[in-house]
Amino acid sequence: KGPGSQFVPVSWDEALTEISQRLRQVIDEHGAEAVLPYSYSGTLGYLQGEGMATRFFNRIGASQLARTICAEAGFHGYSYTLGAAVGMEPESYAHARLILIWGSNTLTSNMHLWPFIQQARKEGARVIVIDPARTRTARAADEWIAIHPGTDAALALAIMHVIINEKLHDADYVAQYTVGFAELRARVQEWTPQRAAQITGVPAPRIIELARDYASTRPAAIRINYGLQRHAGGGMAVRTVACLPALVGAWRDYGGGIQLSTSGGFRHLNVSALIRPGQIPNPHTRVINMIRLGDALSLEPTHRARALYHPRPVDPVPSAADAGAPVKALMIYNSNPAAVCPDQSAVLAGLRRDDLFTVVMDHFQTDTADYADFILPATTQLEHWDLLKSYGHYYLMLNQPAIAPVGQSLPNSDIFRRLAAALGYAEECFQETDEEILRKLIESQRNAVFETVTWDRLLEQGFARLNLPQPYLPFAEGNFPTPSGKCEFYSQRMAKDGYDPLPTYTPPLFAGDASGLPSAKLFEPAADADQLACISPPAHSFLNSTFVNLSRFQQREKEPLLWLHPQDAAARHIASGQTVRVWNALGSVTLTARVTEDIAPGVVLAPGVWWNKLSGDGRNINQVIHQDETDIGAGAIFYDVSVRVALVERELEREQPV
Known part of the structure; x- marks a missing residue:
């Protein structure tokens, strides 16, 4: 085998x-x-x-x-706060005047949203990307805020500290449609911008300015994605960021709020x-x-x-x-x-x-x-x-075969x-045809949200929008699908499940050698200057490991790469194009260095997910990713890894004088 x-x-x-x-x-x-x-x-x-x-x-x-x-960490963290994976419809982003793209490379992984963001920019909206890497999206935005991986909750807590202490929150919305504000206010007092700056790498003055801009601009939209939750504290990070729109009343506006996923809109499908x-x-x-x-x-x-x-x-x-x-x-x-x-x-x-x-x-x-x-x-x-x-819009879609199965597939x-x-x-359920199964599924739905979805409509046009108001403002007047019916800054359900019931910061692991040291040390040279935080988001031309076997996409991505900041490359005598070894206690992989200021110091990035047999040494970056789980939802922590990086021996040999 x-x-x-x-x-x-x-x-x-x-x-x-x-x-x-x-x-x-x-x-x-x-x-x-x-x-x-x-x-x-x-x-x-x-x-x-x-x-x-x-x-x-x-x-x-x-x-x-x-x-x-x-997606489990983010899904559960978001749902504890707002009740379900429900949020802004993508069309509403065109009406925003401030858009925070937080942990999402939208131009790679959510391209159908970008035209609405561009429309908003034409109307004067500012787009700010918060990400450890200067991605395609960050380069296209008005501003890139570089953040240390896995520290997003600390930034969100500091933003809330400024908003609450400067009384920039929407007191009326908070009073009517949230629970736990007093507890949240007490919690964020320790999260000064200065403290968050030490953890996140985002300067304190920029945190203060960002908080004021977010609280004072209407409509204000946030787009978060699953990169935000692939570390040890990922579930709590999403939960913490998801508190922001209710704090400032952003849900009142069409074009305001947050979106992680729209999949919760389909939760009533039986x-x-x-x-x-x-x-x-x-x-x-x-x-x-x-x-x-x-x-x-x-x-x-x-x-x-x-x-x-x-x-x-x-x-x-x-x-x-x-x-x-x-x-x-x-x-x-x-x-x-x-x-x-x-x-x-x-x-x-x-x-x-x-x-x-x-x-x-x-x-x-x-x-x-x-x-x-x-x-x-x-x-x-x-x-x-x-x-x-979908997890990016509110339409149910029927896929009909365009051709007969190819070959023996x-x-x-x-x-x-x-x-x-x-x-x-011999049960009846194994006798039904595919078309019969799907027709029965549609015709059996009784929830009002599916009143606009009929089998005939799906056959005719291929899709049908859920029976939602237009424009769709899911939480303009509360109605959160939480136990309280409100946005839960304090969650009794989380307390019952054994979690901190308030937003908090869970440091990422210093995980490559399983030492368990918190990330607060990860970015201090005194801790271990040889180790670097490693993240591995999808390459632009691949969809996880799909399409990797297509030569035209391989050519676009060139080869398995490792992004390094010039500061980290210089310390290791590494230049772009050289072969480097990336390793920790779990394993190792060889990649080609790309020295760039598109990644923060102390962080390396390996675009994925290359097939092993199409990689130079028959392995990919998941050699160094461990099986530990996120704080909420037991999800994967692909972006919570520390590694060492060095030139491989053949590169060192080339540098020796003859």
């Missing part, structure tokens, strides 16, 4: 017969929980994503997967008939945290116990006795974990196990497919039916349907 593996073609009948036999053998010998599905965002459709797959794995009684790798949760034979089936796949595939019970999902402080910490059977069958679809998972060495060690039966469904022979026993060709969205929500739904038949599952 691994790169260079040889595969032989078989028929679908042969593949389905052997896969079903192997699954049955695993279930009979080790129990259904020894089967693990693994998937994420290869498609986010209701049907081809998790619809038929969930029916299938629920029927088996397989281990369940907590899909935490992308999918129980789609996924059939009633089929699960054991309601206490174990749940595996997907970011800990390396641990989950281990044969050591203590490691497998670490992979069990327990996201809240009040959740019992699993022990080796709770670990359950080793994973013996791994079914991978819509994902490329060999490239995208943290702690890559541990993941690859698990995938190499001779006793692990692995099936991969994909369009291409990815890094993960190299480790498969069977590769099953799956269709693209051009070839199948699906229904999709099949939709995910049909693959699972055929596997169910091969296992002898």
